[in-house]
Amino acid sequence: MPLEEELFPSTPGKVKNQTMNRQLHRCFSSTSTLFLWALFLIALTASYLSFQSFVDTGSKYFTASWGGIQWEKQVRNSAQILQRRSSSSPGMSVLVTGAAGFVGSHVSLALKKRGDGVVGIDNFNSYYDPSLKKARKSLLNDHGIFIVEGDINDAKLLAKLFDVVAFTHVMHLAAQAGVRYAMENPGSYVHSNIAGLVNLLEICKSANPQPSIVWASSSSVYGLNEKVPFSESDRTDQPASLYAATKKAGEEITHTYNHIYGLSITGLRFFTVYGPWGRPDMAYFSFTRNILQGKPITIYRGKNRVDLARDFTYIDDIVKGCIGSLDTSGKSTGTGGKKRGPAPYRIFNLGNTSPVTVPTLVSILERHLKVKAKKNVIDMPGNGDVPFTHANISYASKEFGYKPTTDLQTGLKKFVRWYLSYYGYNGKSVT
Numbered sequence: 316m317p318l319e320e321e322l323f324p325s326t327p328g329k330v331k332n333q334t335m336n337r338q339l340h341r342c343f344s345s346t347s348t349l350f351l352w353a354l355f356l357i358a359l360t361a362s363y364l365s366f367q368s369f370v371d372t373g374s375k376y377f378t379a380s381w382g383g384i385q386w387e388k389q390v391r392n393s394a395q396i397l398q399r400r401s402s403s404s405p406g407m408s409v410l411v412t413g414a415a416g417f418v419g420s421h422v423s424l425a426l427k428k429r430g431d432g433v434v435g436i437d438n439f440n441s442y443y444d445p446s447l448k449k450a451r452k453s454l455l456n457d458h459g460i461f462i463v464e465g466d467i468n469d470a471k472l473l474a475k476l477f478d479v480v481a482f483t484h485v486m487h488l489a490a491q492a493g494v495r496y497a498m499e500n501p502g503s504y505v506h507s508n509i510a511g512l513v514n515l516l517e518i519c520k521s522a523n524p525q526p527s528i529v530w531a532s533s534s535s536v537y538g539l540n541e542k543v544p545f546s547e548s549d550r551t552d553q554p555a556s557l558y559a560a561t562k563k564a565g566e567e568i569t570h571t572y573n574h575i576y577g578l579s580i581t582g583l584r585f586f587t588v589y590g591p592w593g594r595p596d597m598a599y600f601s602f603t604r605n606i607l608q609g610k611p612i613t614i615y616r617g618k619n620r621v622d623l624a625r626d627f628t629y630i631d632d633i634v635k636g637c638i639g640s641l642d643t644s645g646k647s648t649g650t651g652g653k654k655r656g657p658a659p660y661r662i663f664n665l666g667n668t669s670p671v672t673v674p675t676l677v678s679i680l681e682r683h684l685k686v687k688a689k690k691n692v693i694d695m696p697g698n699g700d701v702p703f704t705h706a707n708i709s710y711a712s713k714e715f716g717y718k719p720t721t722d723l724q725t726g727l728k729k730f731v732r733w734y735l736s737y738y739g740y741n742g743k744s745v746t
């Protein structure tokens with residue numbers, strides 16, 4: 316009805332009829348509104364209930380991805396010590412975190428081969444190609460090592476693992492690695508290297524018996540230190556990257572758990588580890604891929620055109636250092652989360668003691684690959700890199716006879732052989 320007609324009707328009778336109609340209409344429309352509201356509420360309740368059941372199914376699925384009789388059996392079998400080395404050395408049962416990683420997979424295999432029990436945990440994140448991690452996992456699986464897919468931040472999962480197995484040692488290698496990536500994704504370093512570490516230590520401190528812990532720190536903690544070679548007692552309070560800062564924080568955090576709860580702690584400062592099954596994000600690996608694919612490589616150069624140098628350390632030497640550390644770690648002293656006496660707290664450099672410049676690394680690769688690199692040399696961007704690293708290894712050598720034996724030339728030859736057998740000459744699938 317037009318507005319004027321409603322305000323000024325032409326006949327009074329019409330007004331009465333229209334008023335009745337309007338009331339009827341209002342009544343009808345309020346019933347239909349009610350009906351619509353009821354429908355809406357029913358739909359809301361239904362969607363809430365189906366969401367709840369989705370959440371339930373999800374958590375059941377999550378729980379089901381670990382746990383259960385079969386899963387526990389796999390964990391127990393994998394942790395079984397198969398060979399005592401001597402009456403004084405009964406063998407270990409080791410939880411290896413980051414077991415599908417580069418160092419983790421090598422250490423796990425070496426432990427298993429000499430008869431120790433090994434259970435792995437790895438979150439298979441996509442920082443680099445997870446298919447390489449899956450391939451390492453299947454290699455370990457062939458040797459009877461079970462890797463649980465999970466995150467070290469998952470307290471329930473870690474507690475369950477310690478319920479099932481009384482681990483004597485934890486080899487903690489799970490971490491967010493990479494110096495320059497810390498500028499892109501700082502949160503991932505806090506998540507794994509700080510929060511994950513604390514979560515793991517919380518579980519270890521409450522475990523009964525407490526395990527001894529050996530874990531991966533990094534040469535990067537020396538940061539802007541200029542005294543060479545780097546010794547464990549040198550300054551480590553000038554980190555050049557967030558990665559280094561989180562590793563340094565790890566050294567302080569583990570010290571606290573050693574001090575308060577009597578956990579035996581050994582921190583290993585690895586110096587640019589390389590070798591077969593390595594990390595695709597590292598220079599030697601990405602250079603190899605680019606050289607073979609005919610793509611240019613970027614070589615950073617330090618201040619005043621000085622070449623950058625690293626104390627590149629071959630994986631087999633690092634594995635020996637890890638095992639030597641485990642064998643000499645000594646016992647944790649706490650029970651029920653309470654310290655009973657002082658426990659060992661140690662930090663070792665694991666390096667090669669002979670730094671090599673990045674351009675030399677490239678020329679060794681060119682020789683092994685028989686391909687010339689397309690080089691693009693630029694000044695080092697302010698991205699967390701340090702100009703050089705050089706390890707003094709006398710402490711590790713004294714404590715457990717650490718003695719690296721593979722030079723860069725020999726180690727890269729082994730790496731290239733593995734690379735070509737794994738990816739082929741084109742290596743197109745490498746990401």
Ligand SMILES: O=C(O)[C@H]1O[C@H](OP(=O)(O)OP(=O)(O)OC[C@H]2O[C@@H](n3ccc(=O)[nH]c3=O)[C@H](O)[C@@H]2O)[C@H](O)[C@@H](O)[C@H]1O
Pocket residue numbers: 492493494532533534535585586587588596597598599613614615616623624625673700
């Ligand atoms: O010892 C460690 O604690 C660390 O070692 C490793 O870090 P880095 O020593 O930085 O190794 P890596 O990236 O291979 O660069 C090697 C050299 O190539 C130079 N570099 C690198 C990339 C590039 O494109 N160009 C280049 O010149 C670069 O400037 C550098 O001079 C681990 O990644 C790290 O996780 C940690 O474990």
